[in-house]
Amino acid sequence: MKTIYGIFLLWFLNLPAQEGTRNLGMLKIHDQGAIGFHGNLTNDGIFDDNQGLAGFYSLQSISLTGLFPPRFMDLEFFTEEGLQLEVSLEAENNINFIQGDVKTPRTDAFVSLRFYDGSFHTGTTNISKVDGYVSVKNKPEFIFPVGDDQQLRALILQSESINTAANCAYFYxxxxxxxxxxxxxxxxxxxxxxxxxxxxxxxxxxxxxxxxxxxxxxxxxxxxxxxxxxxxxxxxxxxxxxxxxxxxxxxxxxxxxxxxxxxxxxxxxxxxxxxxxxxxIPDLDNYLLTPNGDGINDFLNIDELALSNDNWVRIYDRNGMLVFEMHNYTDEFTGYANKGDVVINRNNGLPQGVYFYLVSLDDLGLEYQGYLYLAR
Known part of the structure; x- marks a missing residue:
């Protein structure tokens, strides 16, 4: 026989449209027991050591309020107009969505439908899900059954280790x-x-x-x-x-x-x-540099760098020596070195000849290499 066991005090309140149940003491569902709530539930007492099944059933909108979150072993929802949570609701095993949403305030992530350790859910659809926040405790992976009042928009989480706490909500x-x-x-x-x-x-x-x-x-x-x-x-x-x-x-x-x-x-x-x-995606060319003051090719110009906020330009001589380096380059290279031993003679400029460039656009994940010819 299914039984409800414990020391408790239940008050029945006259609330708009339906009666409500208020727990002010200690209420427990014994093993193989079951309880159904057909109106509002206010939990101001101890209601977190439960076995068996707790269900919320109503053709009208009902609410869960109180000072403390109740915790159940198994839960199911058949609430045509939904169950509004003003305090969190917790489960340790199966949460079965039959019809109607569980609703939480999107302005308060602390109020949620909470899944613990080995808990899971079944039956989620566009008409039965969580319209608000879902949280998990001590789980490494989870399918969050979140959405809005119209659709289920689940998010699948896979973590590298156990989440002591994780929350999720969907916003249309x-x-x-x-x-x-x-x-x-x-x-x-x-x-x-x-x-x-x-x-x-x-x-x-x-x-x-x-x-x-x-x-x-x-x-x-x-x-x-x-x-x-x-x-x-x-x-x-x-x-x-x-x-x-x-x-x-x-x-x-x-x-x-x-x-x-x-x-x-x-x-x-x-x-x-x-x-x-x-x-x-840019495709860089080879370049000609003629720094003679005539306004044509006086500096190395790479227009594509304007696409990147995190770029590097490095120039090497034909022996592989780094002679120029600049982070977030614009037009600084005019044939003079700022790296390597030749920087000692920077006032003379680099000698005429072939140089190699390496350009990286780190924020775009792109890298290019090519050559430029410096003419004097």
Whole structure:
């Protein structure tokens, strides 16, 4: 026989549209026991040592409030208008989504549906998910069943070690609406940032993620091909969008994008971006330098460096000696050395002849080499 065991005090409150249950003492669901909540639940007592099943069932919207988060072994939800959390709700085993969303305030990541250790979820769909924050404790990987009031937009997390805590929520909104972002500054390798949706992911463990796009992502307005699609994150340190992606599969209507390893807490928001098309990647030539003061080829000019905020130019003589080096080069090389032994005779300038250059655009992941001819 299913039983509920413990020392408890239940008050029944007259609330709008439905009655509610309030726990002020100690309430426990015994092994093989079960309890169903058909109205609001207020937990101001001890309700965290439970076995069996707890369910929330209602044709109307109901809420969970109180001073302390209740913790259950198994949970299920059949709430047609949803369950609103004003305090966290915790589970140690299975959470079964049947119908209706679990809703949390997006302004408070501390209030969430929490999964512990071996807990997992089943049954998530567009009409049954978490509309707000989900958190995990002591888990190395997890599928966050997050979305908004219309769609499930899950995020898959795979971490290098156990997460003592990680939170995630989905926002159907332009990430530029976040006051902490405010600009569209981005790495030069990135062309566009999604104005449609983003995820917030919190955690301290190096991790990779997978996120998917669908019709609401409006990918055809951003990309011409799947090869351009990537995952981007707003760096809290560098105050810019940075590429986190390693590739994507699918088509412009739906698909999945993957990331390299990163620390979630380093990024304020995560969304889709697009990479520069292959035709936009610079192709450097060989150069002629004639520093004679006539205004033509008096300095080494590499227009493509304007695409990079983190570049190096290094020039070597035919013996392989470094004679010039400059970080974030503009037009500094006019035939004079600033490196190597020949710098002693810099006032005389470098001798006429063939020199080799090495150009690296570190923020774009590009490197070039070629030669230049210095004529006197």
């Amino acid at each position: 909104s332009d990430p530029a609406n976040l006051t902490s972002i405010g600009t569209n500054t981005r790495e030069n390798m990135l062309m566009r940032i999604s104005p449609t949706e983003f995820w917030r992911l919190e955690g301290t463990v190096p991790s990779t993620i997978q996120i998917s796009w669908n019709q609401r992502s409006r990918m055809p307005a951003m990309a011409n091909s799947v090869d351009e699609i990537t995952v981007v994150g707003w760096s809290k340190t560098n105050n810019r969008w940075e590429n986190l992606g390693t590739g994507a599969v699918g088509n412009l209507t739906e698909g999945v994008a993957f990331t390299t390893t990163f620390i979630p807490d380093d990024y304020e928001a995560i969304t889709f971006g697009t990479l520069n098309a292959p035709e936009d």
